[in-house]
Amino acid sequence: xxxxxxxxxxxxxxxxxxxxxxxxxxxxxxxxxxxxxxxxxxxxxxxxxxxxxxxxxxxxxxxxxxxxxxxxxxxxxxxxxxxxxxxxxxxxxxxxxxxxxxxxxxxxxxxxxxxxxxxxxxxxxxxxxxxxxxxxxxxxxxxxxxxxxxxxxxxxxxxxxxxxxxxxxxxxxxxxxxxxxxxxxxxxxxxxxxxxxxxxxxxxxxxxxxxxxxxxxxxxxxxxxxxxxxxxxxxxxxxxxxxxxxxxxxxxxxxxxxxxxxxxxxxxxxxxxxxxxxxxxxxxxxxxxxxxxxxxxxxxxxxxxxxxxxxxxxxxxxxxxxxxxxxxxxxxxxx
Numbered sequence: 001x002x003x004x005x006x007x008x009x010x011x012x013x014x015x016x017x018x019x020x021x022x023x024x025x026x027x028x029x030x031x032x033x034x035x036x037x038x039x040x041x042x043x044x045x046x047x048x049x050x051x052x053x054x055x056x057x058x059x060x061x062x063x064x065x066x067x068x069x070x071x072x073x074x075x076x077x078x079x080x081x082x083x084x085x086x087x088x089x090x091x092x093x094x095x096x097x098x099x100x101x102x103x104x105x106x107x108x109x110x111x112x113x114x115x116x117x118x119x120x121x122x123x124x125x126x127x128x129x130x131x132x133x134x135x136x137x138x139x140x141x142x143x144x145x146x147x148x149x150x151x152x153x154x155x156x157x158x159x160x161x162x163x164x165x166x167x168x169x170x171x172x173x174x175x176x177x178x179x180x181x182x183x184x185x186x187x188x189x190x191x192x193x194x195x196x197x198x199x200x201x202x203x204x205x206x207x208x209x210x211x212x213x214x215x216x217x218x219x220x221x222x223x224x225x226x227x228x229x230x231x232x233x234x235x236x237x238x239x240x241x242x243x244x245x246x247x248x249x250x251x252x253x254x255x256x257x258x259x260x261x262x263x264x265x266x267x268x269x270x271x272x273x274x275x276x277x278x279x280x281x282x283x284x285x286x287x288x289x290x291x292x293x294x295x296x297x298x299x300x301x302x303x304x305x306x307x308x309x310x311x312x313x314x315x316x317x318x319x320x321x322x323x324x325x326x327x328x329x330x331x332x333x334x335x
Contacts, residue, residue: 002332003334019282024274026277027273030042030247031269034247035266044245044247046246048241049238052234052238052241053242056235056237056280060280064283064287064290066223067288067290067291073214075293078303080207081113081208082309088105089106089109090317095201098192101192105180108157109314110156111158115154115172116212116215116303119172119219120215121146121294121296122219124219126223127292128289128295129292129295131288140331141298142330144335146296151163154172162179165179173212177205177212180208184202184205185198215294219294222291222292235280235281238277242273242276242277250266251265305327308324
């Protein structure tokens with residue numbers, strides 16, 4: 001997530017520069033054929049092109065709106081995870097007289113958070129983190145889940161026996177929550193907690209199950225492929241047709257052009273068609289980098305930072321003094 005005032009224009013141009021190169025060629029070829037080789041029939045009615053552009057704008061706007069909604073939903077889920085985690089920490093601290101039990105439950109919760117964020121950072125075929133323009137932008141920030149292994153991170157919070165118990169299972173998040181439930185049930189069986197407290201603890205675990213499912217649903221359900229491909233195809237067709245629709249419009253400017261500009265106004269079509277097409281392709285690229293809110297792009301929900309903030313808060317509740325450092329932004333990007 002970018003937390004600065006804005007992306008710099010130079011950063012945005014660098015991020016989209018490949019499209020600019022292609023659009024420059026797409027805009028230059030019709031002008032060269034029209035002006036240099038005299039192929040004056042290479043024109044399209046502007047009305048047709050403008051209608052196609054209007055339809056394309058609606059499709060691009062719809063996709064970007066839905067992409068933003070996916071990111072907003074992900075942010076809401078993780079805001080709830082943060083709130084519920086604080087509640088869990090308070091209950092573990094206050095319900096259990098034995099501080100070792102409270103610490104085990106809280107540290108197992110850290111393990112669940114760790115397993116969940118690693119699961120959400122996993123690669124999916126439809127994601128765009130490793131597309132070239134996104135991959136090279138990662139020089140400005142680091143994805144924590146790619147710098148250390150899940151096993152080494154879980155070892156910070158779980159005993160060797162617990163690590164062995166979840167080794168090789170399909171869903172570590174599910175098994176960790178099941179272990180939490182078993183521990184709470186054992187505590188109730190030993191009269192360590194009262195019935196009302198046991199019910200509240202189990203209800204909170206159920207909330208964690210629901211939040212896991214919500215996160216997994218967003219991760220494993222891509223933006224509908226039929227809308228995505230239509231969006232990309234329409235934008236490409238519009239960018240290809242745009243210069244042909246502008247040829248006659250710019251050529252007609254020669255009547256009013258003075259001096260050296262007279263007879264050469266059609267060449268101005270190239271920068272203007274590039275600018276108009278760049279608006280469309282940039283919106284597509286922005287939507288693409290927003291639609292998968294957990295993949296590790298610079299516009300993602302900062303689940304690594306949220307997990308670290310939760311860990312710091314809960315460790316402080318336990319009275320610990322040696323705390324992990326908060327995750328700080330890198331070039332205004334927090335991940």
